[in-house]
Amino acid sequence: MPRPFRCRHCGLDIPADAPGTSHRNHCPSCLWSRHLDDATPGDRAADCGAAMEPIAVSVRGDGEWVLVHRCGGCGELDLNRIAGDDNPLLLTRLAVRPLAQPPFPLELLARL
Template sequence: MTGLPTFKRVVEDFTCGFCGTSVKGKGYTNHCPECLWSSHVDVNPGDRASKCGGLMKPHSVVFTRSNYTITHKCLKCGKTKNVEAAPDDSRDALSARIKPGPIIV
């Protein structure tokens, strides 16, 4: 016990609700690197505060500056969320969904 404030970084493994891939959690990534589907578990990234739990579809992908941004849409409640792609996300899956134009929030 050091008495220092602890920053809670949630690292957890999960099984993709769409394709069944076992995903090694890194603390920030909450989507599947193979199919890019996610689950609606966060209000803010990593907080696991959402009660929804619906599957989030990778609705579209745009390439901004130096990274891909994935727009997820929850199948259950319809909420959309933009997340940055992780370095180990499937480039094939990303480029298959890429759309030109600005991000629509």
């Protein structure tokens, strides 16, 4: 059984049951996570334990959004399903961030 935990980043007390996923592994308010799992979600095999920053949103083939977390301790990247009560404003901000900072002038697209 997943246990409730306190977010190390924003201090929120997080109930273990999350709508839409069986393994809540990040804070629904600030989206930060901790490096606890190794290979499989919920295995709690990693002994790193450092804070993981949400750095991007990706979309799976079926349209499901996944959060990309980067561990501040060991640098590992992790993909995590979003939960039904994740902060929609922060999710949207992550999703549009690359468009706000394009590596080339967006006017180029008009000439393609």
